[in-house]
Amino acid sequence: MSAAPDEVVAQRDRELSESPAVRELLGEALPQIVQFAEMLETDGELRGLIGPRELPRLWERHILNSAAVVQFVRDAPTIADIGSGAGLPGIVVAAMVPSATVTLIEPMERRCTWLAEVVEALGLENVVIKRGRAEEFHDAFEVAAVTSRAVAALDKLSRLSLPLVEVGGQMVVLKGQNVQQEIPKALKVIRRFKASEPEVLSAEVAAGVESTTVVRIRR
Numbered sequence: 001m002s003a004a005p006d007e008v009v010a011q012r013d014r015e016l017s018e019s020p021a022v023r024e025l026l027g028e029a030l031p032q033i034v035q036f037a038e039m040l041e042t043d044g045e046l047r048g049l050i051g052p053r054e055l056p057r058l059w060e061r062h063i064l065n066s067a068a069v070v071q072f073v074r075d076a077p078t079i080a081d082i083g084s085g086a087g088l089p090g091i092v093v094a095a096m097v098p099s100a101t102v103t104l105i106e107p108m109e110r111r112c113t114w115l116a117e118v119v120e121a122l123g124l125e126n127v128v129i130k131r132g133r134a135e136e137f138h139d140a141f142e143v144a145a146v147t148s149r150a151v152a153a154l155d156k157l158s159r160l161s162l163p164l165v166e167v168g169g170q171m172v173v174l175k176g177q178n179v180q181q182e183i184p185k186a187l188k189v190i191r192r193f194k195a196s197e198p199e200v201l202s203a204e205v206a207a208g209v210e211s212t213t214v215v216r217i218r219r
């Protein structure tokens with residue numbers, strides 16, 4: 001079966017973004033997240049922060065995929081998103097969890113400049129941007145929850161993330177369905193930190209949106 005043309009996919013994505021279920025999910029963060037999506041579609045694409053082929057699926061594959069992590073970190077007073085890139089999931093998390101201080105850790109200057117512009121445009125008052133690699137901050141601070149998406153395989157990601165997680169906190173990773181294959185190699189690192197066995201969870205986002213695989217490791 002051939003794939004649906006981009007216009008059909010984009011129309012479906014637009015309808016999804018306007019659906020009552022998604023509006024309810026995003027709640028008061030809706031205007032900020034709509035603005036973020038518009039920035040990604042325009043300036044974000046021009047500046048190479050998101051590929052043009054991703055735009056027809058921006059909501060389902062990126063914005064709502066990012067929103068799937070929120071249910072696990074909603075009560076965390078401090079959150080760090082490592083390898084935020086264009087702001088996924090960090091900006092979505094910051095807009096949806098205004099009670100948390102959200103630290104975005106990103107080594108690339110160009111991406112940090114973009115993140116700062118997004119934070120300013122959306123009026124997000126709970127975001128701190130730190131330029132650098134996650135491992136540079138291992139002795140600098142700890143947070144209740146560390147999030148990430150598309151940064152590294154689970155063994156490396158655990159090495160980068162767990163030192164930033166306070167005892168009693170957790171790391172929550174957005175992953176593909178085949179993450180099970182990454183677990184055996186990651187266990188050695190996870191045990192070194194006396195963290196929990198990884199839980200592979202299917203995170204429901206909203207009606208009509210494909211569920212997302214999330215890996216949670218508690219410290």
Ligand SMILES: C[S@@+](CC[C@H](N)C(=O)[O-])C[C@H]1O[C@@H](n2cnc3c(N)ncnc32)[C@H](O)[C@@H]1O
Pocket residue numbers: 082083084085086087088089105106107108111132133134135148149150151160
């Ligand atoms: C493939 S991008 C994913 C960006 C974003 N999380 C997303 O899902 O669209 C990976 C990002 O991780 C960043 N990165 C790579 N190594 C890192 C490290 N050691 N610590 C923090 N960020 C890192 C890169 O600069 C890049 O922005």
